[in-house]
Amino acid sequence: MKVFRAAAVSLAVAVALSASHRPRAAETSADLKEVPITDDERSHWAYLPIGAFEPPVVNDARWRNHPIDAFVKSAMDANSVEPLPPAGKAILLRRVSFDLAGLPPTPKQIEEFLADDSPDAYEKLVDRLLASPAYGERFAQHWLDLARFAETDGFEHDLERPNAWRYRDWVIDALNRDMPYDEFIRLQLAGDELFPDDPQAAVATGFLLCGPDMPDINLQEERRHVVLNEMAATVGSVFLAVQFGCAQCHDHKYDPIRIQDFYRLRAFFESATIFRDHPIPTAGELAARRAAEAVRDPKYREADARREELETIGRERFRQKNPDVYPTLKQILGELGNDYNDEHRQLARLLKDAPPLPRLAEGRVMRDGEPREAHVWLRGDFRQPGPVVNGSFPRILAADGELATERPDRPRAELARWLTKPDHPLVARVIVNRLWQWHFGVGLAANPSDFGVMGAEPTHPELLDWLARRFVADGWSFKSMHRLIVTSRAYRLACAPFDAQWSAEQIAAAREIRNRSQAADPQNAWLWRRSRRRLEGEAIRDAMLVACDKLSVRTGGPGIRPPLAPEVTETLLKDQWNVSGDGEDHRRRGIYLFVRRNLRYPLFDVFDRPDTNASCAMRHESTTATQSLTQFNSQLSLECARWLAGAVAQHVSGTESDSRAIRQAYWRVFNRPAGEDEIRRGREFLSRQAQRLRDEGRQVDSLALPLDGPKPDDPLAAAALVDFCLALFNANEFLYLD
């Protein structure tokens, strides 16, 4: 009989294989050489110090008033393209409202803005939007995409993370308070280490723990290895736009990140206890708890501890035999012998009489445990420890003598300190590029999480550096940077050579410009026009709810699970989508909906919401038939159309009521006044559609009638108005942002 070699291949090896860029991994510690960083590698644009540039002087006076405009126009001049004129006020209002708040303007806001002729009307609007809490809810989603935020583990059991929402709420709040970005980073990496006396400061470290996890993997060491590697890779990708993850098995194929650099970065996280939630009491909770404990008989504390001890024994025994199953208390007790069972019963009896202790909030947060030795892991395999390493900064980015940490007792705080030094070559560049991308659709460097040699070089390198310096000089303020960007002329340009407010001559002239610039720069690399963007799934849903006055103002807390069609939930395990919250909760903003890794909310799913299994820097903007089916046929769409029909009918009655309802619907969905021609066509539709229903002999109780509006005089006409609203919600003018 042949002798077969053990062929146990671990997850880690599989990860190693799947992440490897070329099979060149060292087999033994002796093979493992540390390749020095070359001067050539150091000369890549992204690693050079941020340059000090002045805005160039441009001829066109309209482009001289704003530093961003000077850079952008200068690049246009150099490449012989001409810009379209700025968009009209109605388009601009819709653009900046969705961009900064993720919500459409209300009819009242539109009216006010269109009527405001003051020279700083637009600047006032921008300030109002930035001050609104909707701003934080909007930009938090951008950040949560990067943070691969979800409220479950993923994999088979996809267990819930009951405290994950605290991190989401923290991000919203931090953005609304305009927390400086350096502090934003410090808290997310090391809030617990920096503020040990404030347990709530740890909530931000939820960032590190948002990734997928397989708690029932065969070996817990393997689990830890996978999670720590994922954590280090995410930190590198999000804050540095360096794809560190490529170096977990062997040196990065293209960029100057060696396997040693990867595991030195991971070493900052090595000693964290990561697989359980920790108490993060508020000062008040803690005081109440201590007071209660002080007056409580100590026998209860001992009983509590002993009970936990027994249950741990039972749980571990059970898991030895049934690694696939999460034991219930009954199953745990089944593993304990009779003696233990009796003891457990006695303890339970005793504790039933104990005065209850006030609960302490728990959080999915980082906490340092016993120091652990960090290693390079050969081939990325958790069974093959290589040389010991210490936490230190990637050599490509660190000056000599800067490599070692000064405070090994708080490693993550040291990492954060280094990342947030004002002259860091990458951190500010990376974030201003992301901000630019969130406003323009594409970053100045088009690969926002890859500033390495495979990423695209910035189209406007001097502007990028100028923005980075300005950002640091302005105290790392997001809101100042948003204001700066959206008040530029470059941001305000028209998408297309048409605007309802332009004269025929203006339109003709704009068409000429478009034809020339389109030929010279079809991809709009030089920003001669605004790139049209499709609304994200969250914005589509939120905007429909705003249009019909139904968006809930409730905020915060665990993610809400609104009802879903049974055919959607049947691909899940049991109880994975138990409806939570009440009817109003189901109409909260999209950011407050429950994020399950194994099932994205269907509307968001079809409209390219990322899957949260890895950091997502830029969403797809796909166009599919499934999107159309969802938007046209779903219960949500019809319900919103019915509410909208009810809402617009509320404001009209008597003669010309059709025209006024149509006008209202245009305000609410397209966020602009309806043209006379559009009103006429709308009225024709309403009467044609009502006639169709009449011809079908439809009974009133079979119709989708307006909701929450006045009782309609003519149900067939009212049903036609619902159809009209549904069509508006599906029109390109609603789904796209000019």
Add this chain to the structure above:
Amino acid sequence: MPPHLAAQSRCSSRREFLAQAGGGLGAIALASLLSGDRLLHAAKGDVRSRPLAPKPSHVEPRARRVIYLFMHGGPSHVDLFDPKPELIEYAGQPLPESVGPVMTRRKVAQNPLLGPVKPFRPRGESGLPISDFLPHVSEVADELCVLRGCHGDSVNHPQSVYQMNTGSVLMGRPSLGSWVSYGLGTENDSLPAFVVLPDPGGGIKGGPVAWGNGYLPATYQGTTFRPGPAPVVDLRPQRQISAPQQQGTIELLRDLNRRQSESKGADGQLEARIEAYELAFRMQAAAPAVVDFADESAETLEMYGIGEKDTEEFGRRCLLARRLVERGVRFVQLYSGDTNGWDAHNDVLKNHSEYCRKTDKPVAGLLRDLRRRGLLDDTLVIWGGEFGRMPMSEQGKGRDHNPWGYTVWLAGAKVRGGFAYGATDPFGLRAAEGKVHVHDLHATILYLLGLDHEQLTYLRNGRNERLTDVAGRVVTEILA
């Protein structure tokens, strides 16, 4: 290398490339180059609007479409397709020490060996051995190309489900069906390119992510179809909306969009959305016709076991699969097995009797039906689970997961029928000869479809990602 795939590997800067690229590129180059495809609208309008347009293959395809029968939970190769005389001989004894340490899910390495629970017999003209569990499939043994040396990397269900579907044990990579849709598009623009028919009994271990698009555009994700008049979620309007009424609303929508396009000038992005609505409306008409079996003969229904209690459900899905590929759907994946499925931990006989009874006749009927319609020549049928099962017993009569050696079979697509390739060791524990890692299996499937697994790439974070990562060998030995 076809130009549409060559373009992106040359590319060092996206904008640089786009600036040079004129029109005339296939949809893939642009769609794949951009992590978000919003820049596409400035390129050729049709490029953006038809990401699923049929695309040329890399090499001469042997198959144009795929039906993948996924036996969720892990069917036992040593009880179905891989007879092991030694396993009978040594039944009741532990594995010899010479076998070395074995990683298992439930620490069964020291358990006594369990012999095949049903006898094997040579079948068909080829004499291919198949167990008595599968009398119907045995009758079409000469169609099967049995890969006995398959192996993967994880003893856990979700990781193995992900690996078999996406090449990676990690969650969230693009699935095989997505890669194929991305690489080849579809020949029917009224139906999705990649359709999944889940088991109505319950979700799989790993969830719908298993047929997800990962980092590929959402266009390429699997669309789930279910039997009954509304096979796709939101395929039909809500019940209060009648067909003529919806038609009226569609006309209004067309009018709104047309007027907007006229005033703003033609634009690929807006045109694409208009086309997506037209496709949705065509799908609304086409999909119910696919699931309506009224035009199938009684004899056909009988072949699939439709009308019999045990086989009705899976038979219907097999027939639906044939109807889908017949209409040009590129890739259909059927799951057999609820959340536990073929996961026979405590009793192989009981578990496999149930699942074989449900699937044996429908699978055989599907192969026969495809053959007689001339479809099997250029349709690839794949049968397999996420792994096989251990030769050692678990809880007496059951078996634990075995990713180290197991069987997957192929049929159609001009592969060698009545043929067994590769072998496990004498106990059926590990792949030993003619080994086919999951990457090799994927490379082979792509090859049969005319795609070179090294050329089918998608640029992400500076890396040309592949289904087969840095591995994969086409198993040319199985080509007829």
